[in-house]
Amino acid sequence: MARVYDKPQTTGEALTHVAATPVRVLFRLLDYPMSAIQRLLGIGGMPWLFLLPNLVFFGMFVVIPLFLNFAYSLTGGTALFLSDRPFVEGEQYGFLFDCENYADPLSCREDRFWKGIFNTAIFIFFQVSFMVLFSLITALVLNREIRGRGFWRAVFFFPVLLSPVVVALIWKWILLRDGILNAFLVSIGLERILFFVSPDWAMFWAVFVSIWAHMGFYMLILLAGLQAIQPDLYEAAEMDGTSKERVFFRITLPLLWPNMLVVIVLALIKGVQVFDEVYVLTGGGPGTATQFIVQYIYNTAFTNQVQNFGLASAASMVLGGVLFVLTLTQLAATRRRDNA
């Protein structure tokens, strides 16, 4: 049996090579027991053996929790273990949805939940639309004949890899009362702005920072889509003397649209779950101005004085429902793109 390892060519390959060494030792150690199992099970049983560890993990940390989540949402009290919790049927859901007027979060009994939903909706609306717009513009700019494209791509992409905590701290430091942005405002003769005291500014910066951090990811997908467009199409259009606007609307945009759809749905899925950056940046404040649905769940279950696991589970079932619909849309959009 020939070994297929080539001599590492680049730094990346060399790193992979080094990282793979302990894994290879582990594999070799498993040679004997695995052969014994194969003799026992026959070759037909082997796929299940290979699948087993993954299925155990999925079962333990995804499937069982999913059912448990539903069970939790039907119980009350503050005990952690399910057997100690009284069954209350749909009371938690009733509590969450007890509103006089659904358009006004303050009229709801659990107003923080509805405030979270409204905030998330506002956030998603601005974040997704501006993110798609700017990642499209950036992808179009990077798709032009520019010098050092690799460098520019890296410039717009690198924040994607920064941790949300780092991103939030970088911007918090800029936006503080005595931060450099306020120094700039004062130097051009404006008043200082207390960004984290004003609800509107806090929301603005939550959206802005989140776009700053994630735009590069969507830009890459769109850029790959742009580069997959056949150059002959543009050449043909040029020969016909088609105007630039027409080329954009009749060739670029329609051919990019499947990718745009994927980007939009992916951004929606991430947007609904927004938590990390904003939590560190604003802490959900001022008041509850930037408190989103995930933070509501987190607070309700883990940080409030009374740990209300039932209510948090009910709220996550609602979130799960939204994500379920969005993910189905994503799969449909991806399938459409890849078959196109």
Add this chain to the structure above:
Amino acid sequence: MPDTAQSSHAVWHVLTARRGQGKLHWTDIFTYLYLGFGLFLMFAPVVWLVLSSFKTPAGLQEFPPTLLPLGQVSVAVEGHAEPLLLFDVTMEDGSVRQLAQIRRVGITAQMIDPANPEERLQVPIATREPVREFRMALENYRDPLERFNFMRYLWNTVVVTFAATLVTLLINSMAAYGLSIYEFRGRNAIMLFVIGTLMIPITVILVPVYLVVTNLGMINSLWAVILPGAATPTGVFLLRQYMLTIPRDLIEAARMDKASEWQIYWRVVMPLAMPAVAVLAIFSIMWRWNEFLWPLIVLNRSEVYTLQVGLNSFQGELDVQWHYILAMTVVTLIPVVIVFGFLQRFITTGIASSGMK
């Protein structure tokens, strides 16, 4: 409004133009303006973080802030054991002299000329400016690493990242192998199941996973962070798609040579799938290094904090010590920058081809 019409026209040119045009149009200038502005907007915040991380607490409180980290110059003067702080003093006749301060009494300061230590001068403090030079406050980095738990957080994060990536690669590649090499009853059902788990991010099942982890006795242990995310549907997908392209003849040939299935998995298929495995490895490292919400929930004791949770706890303190926070943010950032520097092309093509993050 001819101006806006013209500029929107220009924007369209930028948006629609493609490579390979000979002469420099002013839409090209727009492109470079956009790129220049992008460069500033993306990089300046990070540069500002790094510059600020070298400032002393007093330097950080200044408003307006100075661009570079500065420290006040002090000089050794004959007859004084301690070095004295240096000031630029505007004298009554309007000339400026550099004087060292011996002591300050109320609103006047007793100053001395370092060149002429005999003469003592009384100077109102309003007329003097500290003399400063570029100086980096390295203690911002040294103190947290020595005195606080920061080394501990760093170590915890390294352990979590390394262990979780190993487990992830092992179990996901095994599952991908099982799903790509064999034809068996129930394969499609399993694939559907894997797709199904894609739809359930951790944010939806926080409470029950917390219960499972508690039941396993893993609260406040690093295993609570390592294990729950180890099986990733995206990882299985990525590897399976890649393994499907491996020619079946190779596997049949290995079977002829009496290789066991396990040997075929790790000696034939895994080496061939290395590009995909490496992509998953890099993603896993990034995910784990940056993970925040889940560790925040299951790690409640300072000894088991990861970097991200530790950083967040620093900034949540009543008396925020920004000079330490900024320095530690830089430390947290460095590994990511190094990895990205080496593997930029690899990461970007990985994302573009797999559509995952």
